[in-house]
Amino acid sequence: MFGDRATFLSALSSSFTDTYESSQGYQNGFSILSNAAMTAVVGQTRYETTGFQNLNIRFDGGASFGYCAGCNGSFTLHFDATSFGDANGVGGVGLDISGNSGDLPYSALVTFGNSDTQLFALQSNTASFFGLTSDRQIRSIAFGPNGGTTTGGAFSIDNLTIGASGVVPEPASWAMLIAGFGLVGAAARRRRAVTA
Incomplete structure (x- = not known):
């Protein structure tokens, strides 16, 4: 888990950040969108309101967006249909929490x-950053009590950021990779000896 954006971003090999600004396709000002309409704006995250139904609010506070x-309701963010992952999710998700x-x-x-x-657990009554990467991929995050x-x-x-993780392979994966290179090298040496 990451508590700051810079460290989180350094763990990703590629990423996209939804800033909720009009430059990304949102209409100016305050807007209320259905789950389908909210999902369609940027198309990288599937939104589902779970307390209130189809009550996604994108707000524009002049210098702040969100x-x-x-x-004042719960919601789930789904990452099973993005260009930074697959049906199992994405390698990393990070976001700024305006507070509860x-x-x-x-x-x-x-x-x-x-x-x-x-x-x-998320910090209460404070502005903070929540970020997470996983080699198991992150399919969804439900926010609520x-x-x-x-x-x-x-x-x-x-500033919802999703991305492909730059997670280093596990030692077992490295061992298999090295063994594979060894077998390829041995086969090449053997082929050279036969042709000579």
């Missing part, structure tokens, strides 16, 4: 490409 689900307030803490319930899940549904609390995000 996204919320009714601005009151006595309703939000959490991030991450579902990985192999269907494992993990719950991450314990990853569940709600129409309470206040929670919004900005």
Whole structure:
């Protein structure tokens, strides 16, 4: 897990950031969009509001932009149809959290490409960064109390970054790769000896 954007970005081999600005296809000002309409704007993340139905809000505060689900509801971000991953998800997801307030803490319930899940507590009442990379890929993240549904609390995000992970292969993968190179080299030496 990453607490700052710079370190998170250095772990990705390629990435895309949705800034929720009009330059990326959003209409100017405050807008309310269905799940399908919100998903279609940039086309890299599938949005699903889970507290309120089809209540995706993209807001424009002049110098600040962002996204919320009714601005006090839960939502799930799906990464199973992007150009930075496949049906199992993406290698990394990071976002700025504008904050949540009151006595309703939000959490991030991450579902990985192999269907494992993990719950991450998010800082309450503060602006912060949440970033995660995984060699299992990240298929979706549900934001809500314990990853569940709600129409309470206040929670919004900005600068949603998805990307391909630059994760280093596991030692077993390196061993297989080196063994493969060794076999190719041995076969080439053997072929040279036969032709001589």
